[in-house]
Amino acid sequence: VIVDDGSTDETGRIADNFARGVRWLQVVHRVDRGFREAGGGVIEAFDDGFAHIAMLEWDFIVKLDGDLSFGPRYFETLLDLFENEPSLGIGGGDVYSVKGGAVELERQPRFHVRGATKMYRRACWEAVGGLLRAPGWDTLDEVKAHMAGFSTRSFPQLRVMQHKPTGSADGTWRNAVKNGRANWIAGYHPLFVTAKCTRRIFRRPYFLGALGVLTGFVQGYLSQTPQVEDRELIRYLRRQQINKLMLRPTIWR
Structure with missing residues (x-):
């Protein structure tokens, strides 16, 4: 299943032409929502495609x-x-x-x-x-x-x-801020985010990426952007992150 997520270029037409005569290939066209939606948009598109095969074996x-x-x-x-x-x-x-x-x-x-x-x-x-x-x-x-x-x-x-x-x-700065905001929404432990930002100081682009992640995370906290509702998931994730900081066995190995 190919999902054309409201593309404004020739993606939809190219996909349709390619799918002609191919029985196992289906193209799903979505209307352009007019804006980018980090995280949620790509899953909406995936779910639309999945709905066409969900009942198959x-x-x-x-x-x-x-x-x-x-x-x-x-x-x-x-x-x-x-x-x-x-x-x-x-x-x-x-x-x-x-x-x-x-x-x-x-x-x-x-x-x-x-x-x-x-x-x-x-x-x-x-x-x-x-x-x-x-x-x-x-x-x-x-x-x-x-x-x-x-x-x-x-x-x-x-x-x-x-x-x-x-x-x-999005560019380097906006992508780093978006990453920090995603860390907040996912329920990352503040100590883990601090360690992550400290490590990123020494990676290109120096300082900018670390500052962007920290900015996005703090903005999420100050605006009280809703986090994922699964509290058990957040607790498990935070335990894993603290274990990593303490050099204990984790999913990071």
Whole structure:
């Protein structure tokens, strides 16, 4: 299922032309909402697509962004990894993008699977209960998976090229602020956010990214932006974060 989320370019027409004569391919067109909605918008689009296959028999479901490329055996290899690890609930490849003319790995914790490319085992999907329409959804689904006894992982042997780097639509500062706001909404522990910002001081763009994350988090607190309603989820996430700060075993390993 290809979801055209109100594109104002030729995306919809290209998808329709490609789908002609392909029985297993369906294009879903959504009306342009006229604004960007961090987190919630992409899940609305996904849910619209999922509604067209929800009643079918399936063992795995994949969420993919439209700006990715990968090798011809990507899904075959990923399915083999799921088969060899019955506890694996969410998996995907490492995401790369071109920055400054060089191909760079978009670093993340090993338990994290980028929102652009996620494969879910059905039992895990049902335990997670679908995706939250909120910033940080692509971490919260993994936390819920671990709460249910599943593992989540990105695999370095699977390379995915993202042709539009994460956050490029917003710019460095706005993307950092958005990230901090997402951390607030997801219920991150303030000490963990402080440590995260301290670490980011020494990463490019120096200081700017750290200040943006802290700004977004504090703005969320001061405005009392609603957080996710699952308090058990927040408590579990915060315990994991404190354990990481204390160098104890966590989902971060």
